[in-house]
Amino acid sequence: MLTKRIIPCLDIKNGRTVKGVNFVELRDAGDPVELAKIYADEYADELVFLDISATEERRKTLAQLVEEIARHINIPFTVGGGISSVEDVALLLKSGADKVSINSAAVKNPQLISDVAKRFGSQCVVVAIDAKQIDGNWKVHLVGGKQPTDIDLFEWAKKVQELGAGEILFTSMDHDGTKAGFANEALAKLSDDLHIPIIASGGAGNVKHFEDTFKLGKADAALAASVFHFKEIEIPDLKKELKANGISIRI
């Protein structure tokens, strides 16, 4: 049976992990490869690396890091952050990334989704959508959730599926950082509307939140950052408990 996926997300700046992590076994807490290896050994199902640096040197540094990750990690990983052209994608895939996550650039230039899907296949195209509710309607936001648009979340999600996205990574800006649970109502609607997998992001605080997002939110995968980095939730414990609660999980 296909299992639900647990995905730790690592923020990267100039080749280093950004957010603090609480791993005593890490010799170098800023080394993304070392952290990624620990997660892979703990049976994380995939990893996401989000590059938040904004320098000119960014692309080259990121490609080098991606190659280093691919060299050492034996599970799939996605790379995102500032990807805006087919050439960006080509470089990252060539360096060893399995998938790329495209966010703002897809909104500004939807054609990018179909260009990448045609050239490299839908399986490597994750479209990340940040959204929050404005007067009860879910609106897509850009630039890490800072810039609102008039685009409806559900319409945009359908469109990216049509354009060739292989998966959608939906982050609720209303839930992100709250540790109060995922946006399960919106997630369930996305899952019902679409035939491609949906990754839930934003709001993870405890094990029950993961169970809820798989059961109520019908999510195919759940992504979180700080609860894993600070060991508030340990992945082996999380997976054991989810499995005990009837969720299909790889242990």
Place this chain on the structure above:
Amino acid sequence: MKIAIIDYGAGNVKSIEFALNRLGFESQLTSDVETIKSADRVIFPGVGEASSAMAMLKSTGLDTLIPNLKQPVLGICLGMQLMCDNCEEGDTQGLGIFEVDVVKFKTNLKVPQVGWNTIYKLQSDLFQGILEQSHMYLVHSYYVPLHDNSIASSDYGLEYSVALHKNNFYGVQFHPEKSGKLGEQILENFLVNCNK
């Protein structure tokens, strides 16, 4: 041992090279006919869309080379699908090594299937040391129906062939290079055990 990874411009092949490195094997990414012919093992990767991948094989003459190889050959994901007959994706005529057509999932489940699924009915040296119901990482919208050459099954709305074997040709639908330690074990099995 000389290992050739067939390079025809398909997706992420570096991961296979790195996985082999972790196992202590060097490999060569190549589209050169002589290099491939003289290799001890050949890995035929594949990520992407069937018709454009097949067009790339044809443009380099690899489509006639691969079915005539005599050493052990392992097709991975789309590589395995292209070793079959017709693929529904882009109505693509494959290499015809495995006499079975590749068809699209018709299910209420999400398509593509993305993630870790269990494999079972394991019946090959390829799976030495691998337990029934082990998890492997898969990404695919098309599948190979159960067939005489099946050496492992998986379920996604129905039971289908997740690995194939005929003579010196092996194929796996999952990505051993992305399936943790068990996936690496399968790659090692191919290199070490599959020499008949």
